[in-house]
Amino acid sequence: MTNEQVGEDAVDRLTRTAVIDAALQVLEERGLEKLSTRAVADRLGVRMNTVLWHVKTKARMLELMADAVLAGIRYDDLPAAPRERVRELAGRYRQALLACRDGAALVTGTYPAEPHTLRFADRLVDALLRAGADEKQAAWTAWTVSYFTLGLAQEEQAAPAQGDDGLARAVTADTYPALQRTVAYLRQGSFEERFAFGLDAILSRVPE
Known part of the structure; x- marks a missing residue:
């Protein structure tokens, strides 16, 4: 042969x-x-x-890999209330990203029109529409939820081990006065808490 x-x-x-x-x-x-x-x-x-x-191409391989990461999202047992459904979907999206090494960095910057990606987007937009958002608000809020989740998950996966990150030493009242007032809070809280806070801020614009 x-x-x-x-x-x-x-x-x-x-x-x-x-x-x-x-x-x-x-x-x-x-x-x-x-x-x-x-x-x-x-x-x-x-x-x-x-x-x-x-x-x-490698770029196409990355798109297909990104879609495969989202295959891990389940759609059973979603809350009936639309806003809570959005929260749950966003949480499951985050978990799917975190379940894969460098998952958020992989998905960031890819735009695969593939089944798992489109299915998640459709469910998220549907929940926002059911909550009372109009078509533009639903689309843009879905973007915002996705971008926020990707960014925070990427930070979480790249975060250094617990310890002194030098922030307290670098930030003083003379150099960065506004940051100095808030530095204790900038270093406080888990990524889970930051995710919940950010999601609350985004959904505050969605109709009750």
């Missing part, structure tokens, strides 16, 4: 789902910075061109 035939057989045996599963495994082991199509090919034991045959 020629090398060309071996390559064709590998393409035939492999599926795009298997490529994305392997990519997520590489992500879990190495992190986003060390993720590459070559690393995925090595994981699968195939040539890099075989991986690219299924995903075309």
Whole structure:
């Protein structure tokens, strides 16, 4: 059998789902910075061109991986009250991001028109519409919830271990007077508490 035939057989045996599963495994082991199509090919034991045959480009692979991350969101047992449903959906979105190493950084900047991503967006917008938001408010609030959740989750996943982060030493009444007044609160509270606070602020504009 020629090398060309071996390559064709590998393409035939492999599926795009298997490529994305392997990519997520590489992500879990190495992190986003060390993720590459070559690393995925090595994981699968195939040539890099075989991986690219299924995903075309690294950017497209990242889109498909981002959609796969959202496959972990459940839609059962959602609250009946629309505003509480929005809260619950946002919370499940956050948990799906946190369940994957560098999950928030992976999803940030991708715009996959893929089933899991579209399903989440549809459920979130539907809850906002049911709460009384008009179409523009529902769309823009859904954006805001998604961007806030992504940003905070990315911060959480990149946060250093507990300890002195130098903020108290850097911020004094002479250098940054406004920050100095609030520095105790800037270092206070869990990410869970910050998420709840931010979500409350966003939803305060949604009709009761």
